[in-house]
Amino acid sequence: MRKDHKVTANDMKYLQLLAQSFPNIPEASTEIINLQAILNLPKGTEHFVADIHGEYEAFLHILKNASGNIQRKVNELFGNLMRESDARELCTLIYYPDQKLELIKAAEENIDDWYHITIHNLVAVCRLVSSKYTRSKVRKALPRSFSYIIQELLHERTDDANKADYVNVIIDTIISTGRADDFIIAICNVIQRLSIDQLHILGDIFDRGPGAHIILDTLSRYHSWDIQWGNHDVLWMGAMAGNRACQCNVIRLSLRYANMTTLEEGYGINLMPLATFAMDTYGDDPCEEFIPKISSADSARVDEKSIRLAALMHKAITILQFKEEAAIIKCHAKWKMSDRLMLNYIDYDKGTITLNGKEYPLKSNSFPTIDPKHPNRLTPEEKQLMDKINHSFQVSEKLHKHIRLLLQHGCMYAVFNNNLLFHASIPLDEDGKLKEVEIIPGTTCSGKDLLYNIGMLIRSAFQTDSTPEERNYAIDYFLYLWCGPDSPLFDKSKMATFERYFIDDKETHTEEKGNYFKLRDNEQIVDNILDAFDVVGDNRHIINGHVPVHVCNGENPVKANGKLMVIDGGFSQPYHKETGIAGYTLVYHSRGFVLVQHEPFTSTIDAIQKCSDIKSSTQIVEMSSHRMRVADTDIGRELKNQISDLQRLLYAYRHGYIKEAIPNK
Structure with missing residues (x-):
């Protein structure tokens, strides 16, 4: 006043x-x-993850165990009062109550006694994880059927002589009325929910792994989350919007890792026309450079015939991708991507390609669908195939639902509690100044305005009130976001897809990173970016992912004197050998930042049956001088x-x- x-x-x-x-x-x-x-x-606990890439089992386990925090709470609460094996059993029950209960009931001789002890223990854990919230917020997290009972148990203690009988009778009655299983499942889910107040996903739910659709189904029911879109998320957005080059890229990446589960089972994308076309067109082609990359863990599930068919389909969709990309690039000369029209530079008689004045032999010169005079033109069969593929993406109700979910919860960047979140980069000039980038012809912007306007352009691709010209440009722009040199989701000199498939000489494979990646360890540069995004405060940070941190080579995820944190530790199995770990979670609780480094997750079945957990180690990144409050x-x-x-x-x-x-x- x-x-x-x-x-x-x-x-x-x-x-x-x-x-x-x-x-x-x-x-x-x-x-x-x-x-x-x-x-x-105390402030609520925020969890930051990036680059999940469809690895749903590991991701869901980390949600369930709160990046190891629930295990730490159990150990803190019971200490030497509980055997290690019993503590692991209790933790596994909290993570997977439905499945674990079935195993316990089959083995436990005195189930009523077990119920009584376990419910007491679960109430104690729930009381601890709920202690930083108001009763109102806890009440909203409770299932309706057990809300009153859980509230009573949370706020009464058996060590109070006046209430001991009251509490014990409640638990006895839960058991005697046959509701013990339902109650245990309910309170375990409450513990999971209260252990993470806000989940931040810094992009790339899609591609490589088998379960992006499962992750998004889970997030659709999750209590509080946001996402800063990654390049792979935007690729799928473009595919759903009708960008045919994006559709080809989505299918190619799935075939590259012989992982069609998300496409076929998750979204019902019909790949039978592609399989038929590939066998008819490339049936006599060895397609050696297109044999899928299969991890040792997945090799048992894929037979030779399936690998052979995947290689044929892989080549077919890759050639289609080059042609569809060329059609879009030719329409947008200002994107300055004409050097990516690789099919124009091939000498089809000699089997060579000339790049930057140097001639390279091709690994393969089998291009049955390419007319050397018009190399980027689709054959009638290819056009018919692309129409079928596009239709399949357009009629997938579940894909539409999941892309709407990304639009509802996401954007290109966000600022939470003095932390600037984005997936990949902020385009910079060589001197570290924010780079002016042309999004719509005739309009340039940089930094905060650049990411904001790109976000608005992405949304216009799905808005019915956009003009046809605006919508068509926005749909085309998804390709630039995927592989354009000044795209904040890519920020490299080129995407060397053709070169990696067809040229042995590794000098052609080099994708020079943009200036952000070269300068991001400079504290002054990071401060300038934070200033440009109006991020204030003494303890402000940039948090992003996109580029895996090579821990096995000694790379540190914390850069710029602690002001920038890169949390892509390689959730995806193909990255495990490269990074030496299996992902990061950055945890921001009331006492500061902790970086949790995860080892590879075996399987959900192992977690349930053997009480195995993801082995995680923690690194204190920054501790506050005082315990942070909601204030x-x-x-x-x-x-x-x-x-x-x-x-x-x-x-x-x-x-x-x-x-x-x-x-x-």
Whole structure:
């Protein structure tokens, strides 16, 4: 409230609206007391992950175990009071209550005794993980059928002699009425939910692994999450929007890793026309350079015949990709990507290609669908095939649902609690200044405006009120975002797809990284980026992924004197040998930042049957000098504004500007 205590006409309009929610002094005062109390709770725990790449089993396990935090809570709570094997059994029950209960009931001789002990232990764990939240927030997290019972158990203790019998009778009755299994499943899910307050995904849910659709199904039910779109997410957005080059890339990447589960089982994309075309067109071609990359763990599930068919399909869709990309690139000369029209530079008689004035022999010169005079033109059969593929993407209801989910929860960047989040890079000039990039012809922008405008352009591809010209350009632009040199989701000199398939000489495979990747260890550069995005505070950071951190080579994920954290540790199996680990989770709790480094996850079955967990090690990145409260967060700033508004409302009531409603007795 201003010191002169005047209430202006604009104040009155707002305060009258506020009075509808808080119609008298007692209700407004109660809300102020409630909000002031919330400000002094510890801040909620945020988890940051990046580059999941379809590895759903590992990702879901990390959600369930809160990146090892639940195990730490169990150890903290029971310490030497519980054997290690019992602690692991309890943790596994919390992660997988449905499946674990079936195994326990088959082996346990005195199940009622087990129920009694276990429910007491689960209530203790739930009480600990819920202690940093208001009762109201905990109540909202509880399942309706057990809400009252869980609330009673959380707020009463057996060490209180007056309430011991009361608590024990509640638990005995849960067991005697046959509701023990349902209660255990419910409270385990509550523990999982309360262990992570906010989940941040820094891009790339899709590609390589088998379960992007399973991850998105899980997120559709998750209580609080956001995503900063990655290049692979945008590729799938483009495919759904109708960008045929993106559709080819999506299929090619799936075939490259012999992993068609997401496409076929997840989204019902019909690849039979591609298989038929590939066998008819490339049946006599060895296609050696297109044999899928299969991990040792997956080799048992793929037979030679399947590998052979995948190689044929892989080549067929790759050639189609080059042609479809060329059609888009030719329409947009200002993208300056004509050097990627690789089919134009081949001497089909000699079996060579000339790049930058140098001639290279090709690994293979079998191009039955290419007319050397018009190398980028689709044959009638290819055009018919692409029509079928496009139709399959357009009619996939589940894919449409999941892309809408990404649009609802995502953007190109976000700022949370003084942390700037984005997937890959911010285009920079050689001197580290923000680079001006042309998105729409005739309009350039940089930094924050660049990412914001790209986000708006992406959304226009799915909006019915966009003009046909706007929508078509936006759909084409997905290809630039995937592989354009100044794309903040790519930021390299080129994508050497053709070169890796067809040229042995590795000098042609080099993809020079943009200036952001060269300069991101410079603290001043990072500070300049944070300033450009209006990120303030003493402890501000950039957090992103995209480029795997090679831990096995000694690379540190924490850069720029602690101001930048790269959390792509290689969730995807193909990266495990390259990075030496199997992913990171960055955890930001009330005492600071902890980077959790994960070893490879064996399987969900092992986790349930053998009580195996993901082995994780932690690295303290930054600890706060004081325990952070809700008051120190973005939500805290919002609550302080609400308190200020409510105090103004109290003044208006007390000085007669607004009449109170009589409270109901």
